[in-house]
Amino acid sequence: MTPDHAILDIQNLSLDYVSSSGRMHALRNINLTVPKGKVVGIVGESGCGKSTIAAASMRLLSPNAEIVSGSIRFDREDILSLSEKEIRNLRGSDMAMVFQDPMTSLNPVFTVGNLMTDLLYRRTELSRNEKRTLAIEMLDRVGISDPALRFDQYPNEFSGGMRQRICIAMALLCNPRLLIADEPTTALDVTMAAQIMSLLKDIKNDFSGSILFISHNLGLIAEICDEVVVMYAGEVVERGTVEDIFYHSRHPYTRKLIECDPTIIPESDKQLPTIKGYVPSLQYVPEGCIYADRCHEVLPECSQVHPKETQIDGKHFFRCLLAAANDHVVEKRSPGAAVLPGTDENKPPAAPCDDHLLTVSNVNVRFRNQGVLSAFIRRVKYPYIDACLDVSLTIKPGETYGLIGESGSGKTTLGLAIMRLTEFAKGSILFDNQDIRELDQSGLTEFRRQVSMMFQDPIASLSPRKTIIDLIREPFDINDTSGVDIDSEITRLFDMVGLSHSFKSRYPHQLSGGQARRVGVARALAMSPKLVIADEPTAGLDVSIQGDVLNLMNDLQAQLGLSYLIISHNLPVVRHISDQIGIMYMGRLVEQGRKKDIFRSAAHPYTKALLEGVPQPDPSKRRDNLSIIGEIPSLSNRPPGCEFHTRCPHADELCRTTFPAPNDLSPDHTVLCHYPL
Amino acid sequence: MKPILKKSIGITAKFFSSLKTVMQHPMGCIGVLLVGLFLFSAIFAPIISPYNPSDFVGDSLAGPSLSHPIGTDELGRDTFCRVIYGGRIELVLAIAAVSISLFLGLVLGMIAGYGPVWLDNCMVLVFDTIRSFPSIMLSLAILALTEPSVIIIGIVFIINATPGYGRIARAQTLSLKNKEFILAEQSLGAKPMRVILHHLLPNIIGPLLILCAMDIPVVVTVEAGLSFLGLGVLPPTPTWGTILNEGFSVIRESPWPVIAGGVPLILTTLGFTFLGETLRDLFDPKLKGK
């Protein structure tokens, strides 16, 4: 590739972040080109420098960033030597960016129309009306219905998905030659993200410019990109065409990363693949290969020699001594190797046991959303929103129940209700045949000794001013533990979850997400509970670490005979560990059944959409049509009939008027749908 | 004994390391020096001052001289001594008034934040009512009915300041009580008292203590302001307010008494404000602008 055809050409770029605690070598010798009319993806785990490249390309770096060497050329112009005015002229008109979080990317005190027409300030030949027309056309183009009406609304009147569409419309308004999309779907729910991806693919087809697409998700990269750059800890470890990367990858990190993607792990693997260790500190960069510490194929010389960028087959580059020395292509992956959906039943069903550890029947949880007075004045008859409606489920000893739903589906609320951390209006929850509503304060303490909960954010769920050892000691202080040698118990817990004893006197904010998660597991298991409720146990963790946590939970289940209720928005993540799966939509369990029922014969259209909404790290499996469209209706204004009918492709008159009765497809498999698939 | 010793060494070390961080900022450095000067002169007043503050030791309204560094007042008392002794009263008053307001505000605010909604609404209403009197007006209304004294000044400050502490304690409690780590403690079976004392309080008290540091000069100002009006501490007790009050009546004859009463007030206020601002920037960047 000659740089003449490149719209963006980054050569040998090195960049440091300077702070009072030292210099972070955030980017080192980056080479990257974005050819005209192509989509180039940058993939890597958090902190690898993907977003820094995007910011550097538009010179939007934070003031403490310092470019050490290298060049960034945009259509032959040297970005780094342009004046402030010249770079401003490029921004917006020649290159534009879509940011990760649509909720905070739009100025809240201006109307969408105002924000959009302001972007056209350079086109002085246009009248106000012409600008308005252009903006409305663009809103229509990105799929905003009633664009002329919504033109005068403020950003807070749009949902997250809509706002991301507006951001895309704004980026495309001046017809840029390069569009940078920095994790454009990460902040969105699965079904919303699928719609934005579909829009981006649509744009790719009739957009003449190039796209730089940044994501941590290999599936998304495989779906849209022509070329892929793999980054690790501030370096480009491998780059090439999408086929090179997904089928003929040479770098051990790339191969391991693909292997860790939960969607392609065969279900029979109870032990998930992981990458050992952690990303090194970028303050003191090792002399040798940056990945040597974590590499499963490390050679003795890897820790001394920094690998040069090696080129094979035209566009395929990598930095690896082993791959450079071995000429043979290592285990070529064949297209279509991914395995989802489909399953092979491996584990014998849990020992027949009719005793239920936990029985949730017809539980309703509601929150007041209007005060007494305001409801009275506005004549609102029902001033509540229902977070959970008629939820029933059972968990047997030693079993794992996976509860899946998008944000706002009520899955976390249900977890809190089971812990009696929130009151429920109707129904009953029995634990060990004891109604938890009847517990007094001492009974409640005893109950919470047997049931424990792990919260979503591993760091924020630890009291910030306590040391790790105090935090792990806490369960022993709360409960009556006379006769227990607390110090040896704490040592046992540290060893059990694989936490280094050197962390004892640290504070939560000094830990990484994975380490803090282990502290959470230790606290949850300190009192040897019978049931653990785990809310998004892998949230915020990189794919290479996710497996670690799930493996740990799996091992502990085998050792201690625990039951789990795992709450997640991500179906593939819980697939390996769950025995039963329940799908929640707008506070209701719309489908539940054994794992094979859900993955092999999903009966609810929503379940099917969730399964199909998961992008797979395989360019041959690109999704070409969307299974559901539209947005989740507001909880305070539930649609009549089947609540999913507004988004369901199969909905008919019956669905629009009549609420479906639970439909038992088999003793274990229930679905809330008139026409199960 | 040993763990206590260890803990106190730990706290001392922490104090000195924080002090060092504060001193690295120019504003913090000035703040620490001014606050140090205030504390030192107040504590060691009998040693520093050359005369007794109520003795008539010189000419009436003399200017600065070697024997009277900032001159004398109308009755020939040494102004320097009176300023130093005045600082003593200010310090005791400020510490007492601020700690009582902090305690009351913290307890009321946490009850409002953690307790039932109706109680919260009632307390907020009471706080808002007190806050909707311009503070000086409420003070004057109280003083219109009472005899001037140091105690009344303290009470006036406490009435005016407690709702402020209460509001912050309440807001912090409300925002913390649904945080995951509080839910996590509850899910481990921790009882309410434990949650409040071990997990809420340590996270609320920090910003409030910084606010306390910045309120010490407010007490001093309230004292000086009311005493200046002749409604607070009455002469001949030396406080900065009474010095200003006596000085203002002779402002055309000699500017020195007024300057002597005002400058320490400004320096103390500057010192505590600089210190408080630095602490806030260093330890609690989010509270800025409250």
Next chain:
Amino acid sequence: MLFYIIQRIGLSVLILFLVLLTLFALIHIIPGDPVSIALGPRATPEIEARFIEKMHLDKPWYEQFVVFAVGALKGDLGEDIFTGQKVSDIIFSQLPYTIALALSGLGWAVCIGIPLGCFSASYPNSLLDRMLGVISVGTIAMPSFVVSIYSLLIFAIMLNWFPVIGAGEKGDLIDQLHHLVLPAFAVGLGWVGYLARMVRASMLEVLSENFIRASISFGIPRVKIIYLYALKVAILPTITLIGIGFGGLLSGAVFAEIIFARPGIGKLIYDMVEARNFPVVQGSVLITAFMFIFTMLVTDLIVAYLDPRLRKKL
């Protein structure tokens, strides 16, 4: 939105009611005989008897309160026991002076403080920003009555640029303005620093928001980003703060009036406290509290109107 306005006005009325109750209760809470507390040693038995009659102290307390509250709502704040003048007449003759002083103090502070804050925020941590920071903290730290005394000492007594006492000849606008300069300077000085710091802090917060980064990435000119895109968001908390700070402004005005011997509510209350004339004090405090509550109501409504996030939710 309409509901919010009604709710907010309702709350203000409720607070006003509690303020009335507090002022009414004051003479009863403080230990001792209400009559001698309220009138002090100067009172003769006849005055005491008149006080009891006018304040209905011989009736049960709830009846007293009803009479007091109903009167206050009708604009009847009672009678000056010593002279027999109507309290409301006394107050309203003084009120314009205080309002003029407070508004002119606030006005110059807003005109200087807000641009300074914007300027500091657009060059954060520059030498000028640091200097402005120290100066604004300095002006905040200076108690306003000390500023009044010192400006009187320096500009009126030593330099003789401005008159020392009074509010100027009635009808002579120039003279009145001339008398207003020093008090307004003293009242507003602390506010310059206060506003500059508030605006700077809230501008810096807004400037670090994602939507500002997005605007930069779209090539919007810098001046437009700072003075339109960011300021329109950052000004909202500042408006609220101006409302809350209005009470402090009145305190400054009280001292300025006393020190510069200007007529006004502050001077009135001070004189009446000295004279132990409680009904006038009670009335004046009620009027200022009412002004303060009204200001907070208005600023809250302005913010709700300007902020679409609030406007739609309400």
